[in-house]
Amino acid sequence: MHSSDLLTSDAVATWLDALPGWLVVGTACTLEDLVLLCRLRPPDVVVGQLAPELVPEFPLVPLCPTCGLASLRASLEHVPLAPLRRVAPGALTDREMEVLAYVCSGLSAVLVASALQLSPHTVVNYKRRIFAKLGVQSRVQAAAVVARLGLVRTPCRGVAMPDNVPALTHREHDILASIARGDSVRQTASALGIAVKTVESEQRQLFFKLRVHNRAQALAEAHRLGLLT
Secondary structure (H helix, E strand, C coil): CCCCCCCHHHHHHHHHHHHHCCCCCCCCHHHHHHHHHHCCCCCCCCCCCCCCCCCCCCCCCCCCCCCCCCHHHHHHHHHCCCCCCCCCCCCHHHHHHHHHHHHCCCHHHHHHHHHHHCCCHHHHHHHHHHHHHHHCHHHHHHHHHHHHHCCCCCCHHHCCCCCCCCCCCCCHHHHHHHHCCCCHHHHHHHCCCCCHHHHHHHHHHHHHHHHCCCHHHHHHHHHHHHCCC
């Protein structure tokens, strides 16, 4: 799903996910993100506001704001789908997507292994391959990419969600935005012009409000609660 407007992208993606037989593999607001998304999770069809030559590998269903959802659904039903594709080099496998969803929820390798009935060593190997495909170095950076591309659209089994949306201060919002960019604590402090200890103190308060224990969990919860745009 591609649209330069985030609200349109999320709204149409949610509607598409509810259609029988269809699954949204991700959303993109820029052409760069769309190219990355198509590499990570090659789709059967792209729905978006862009020229067909920009995604020549995949059928394109134009997203027309004035045509309505009924017209979009009719267009989807007439798209000739290609035979089942093999997993392309650089694409995330279904198993890697399972591991990625848990990792981005902030769970340790031991807890991910327990949830998926794998060994911790196997989970670590999966994480290494996943991070290489995403081009990231940490689970916080991975969570930022996942959230930006809408790769994980439903919570993991067993991952608790807060009951209420907490009120954050301007500084906590700034720190949350820095986490979403994949910044380290030191980079956050430099960007905001404050001390590392101040970032750590504000971050602890942010974690308390979100009922999480680390930066990856904070990012995942913030996106679920609509605290990041």
